[in-house]
Amino acid sequence: MARITASVYTSHVPAIGAALDLGKHTEPYWQPVFAGYEFSRRWLTENPPDVIFLVYNDHATAFSLEMIPTFAIGTAARFEVADEGWGPRPVPPVIGHPEFAAHIAQSVIQDDFDLTIVNRMDVDHGLTVPLSLMCGQPTAWPCPVIPFAVNVVQYPVPSGRRCYQLGQAIRRAVQCFDEPLKVQIWGTGGMSHQLQGPRAGLINREFDNRFLDRLIADPAGLSTMPHIDYVREAGSEGIELVMWLIARGAMDDAPPVVRHRFYHVPASNTAVGHLILENPS
Numbered sequence: 556m557a558r559i560t561a562s563v564y565t566s567h568v569p570a571i572g573a574a575l576d577l578g579k580h581t582e583p584y585w586q587p588v589f590a591g592y593e594f595s596r597r598w599l600t601e602n603p604p605d606v607i608f609l610v611y612n613d614h615a616t617a618f619s620l621e622m623i624p625t626f627a628i629g630t631a632a633r634f635e636v637a638d639e640g641w642g643p644r645p646v647p648p649v650i651g652h653p654e655f656a657a658h659i660a661q662s663v664i665q666d667d668f669d670l671t672i673v674n675r676m677d678v679d680h681g682l683t684v685p686l687s688l689m690c691g692q693p694t695a696w697p698c699p700v701i702p703f704a705v706n707v708v709q710y711p712v713p714s715g716r717r718c719y720q721l722g723q724a725i726r727r728a729v730q731c732f733d734e735p736l737k738v739q740i741w742g743t744g745g746m747s748h749q750l751q752g753p754r755a756g757l758i759n760r761e762f763d764n765r766f767l768d769r770l771i772a773d774p775a776g777l778s779t780m781p782h783i784d785y786v787r788e789a790g791s792e793g794i795e796l797v798m799w800l801i802a803r804g805a806m807d808d809a810p811p812v813v814r815h816r817f818y819h820v821p822a823s824n825t826a827v828g829h830l831i832l833e834n835p836s
């Protein structure tokens with residue numbers, strides 16, 4: 556049977572991708588950001604998953620405002636790197652896992668979560684920047700990746716509670732796949748940031764660190780936090796953090812092992828948060 560071994564949480568700041576692509580990651584501004592992922596890159600090599608289930612948000616790249624799925628699972632064999640206005644990032648294409656993705660869609664939809672099935676889409680910085688942070692600059696990503704896109708751009712966006720429960724349904728789906736796959740689930744986006752309006756540039760270290768504490772120790776309680784608290788405390792784009800609850804819901808009920816925790820301000824307009832949690836067994 557397949558099983559979820561660990562979850563990874565990370566911000567997806569597009570400027571991080573640009574820093575890496577342009578060779579600026581050793582400059583004084585960026586060095587502390589990448590230093591926070593040195594352990595993680597080693598950890599990923601030492602604990603290689605067979606598949607990464609990557610929860611992220613599209614930024615009006617694959618889905619324009621014409622069509623906005625709340626939850627969309629990528630079932631393709633391959634996903635191209637999107638052109639977000641400056642040409643596609645010079646990173647490898649994403650190889651999917653159609654059979655496993657179709658199984659998860661089947662199981663989760665039968666479990667009452669109505670997913671959109673996507674057989675073709677390009678993936679933007681929401682997905683490729685977390686891969687770059689965790690893998691560096693390889694010629695191919697280390698394993699197949701199932702992209703799972705969540706609408707956190709156009710309201711109404713899903714509640715934290717719905718995201719957490721969806722994670723639990725994904726856990727059940729993984730556990731009934733009849734192949735011994737080691738699966739990691741990644742929750743991405745966040746932390747506090749606001750990109751527009753009078754509060755642009757907002758950062759809230761206290762909120763972010765409390766969010767990390769509660770994600771580790773009290774995810775069910777955290778999942779009941781209403782949207783307004785994210786937006787008021789963590790800025791309009793801080794709402795991306797609901798995606799972290801999907802990954803957390805997919806973890807075992809037993810307390811996780813905290814393998815790594817990192818927090819840094821600033822990276823472009825955002826706070827960077829990062830966690831690696833392992834399942835105890």
Ligand code: DHB
Nearest residue numbers: 568569614822823824825
């Ligand atoms: C920035 C952050 C984001 O999450 C994003 O999607 C776009 C821009 C920023 O910090 O500039």
Ligand code: FE
Nearest residue numbers: 567614744795
């Ligand atoms: Fe974003």
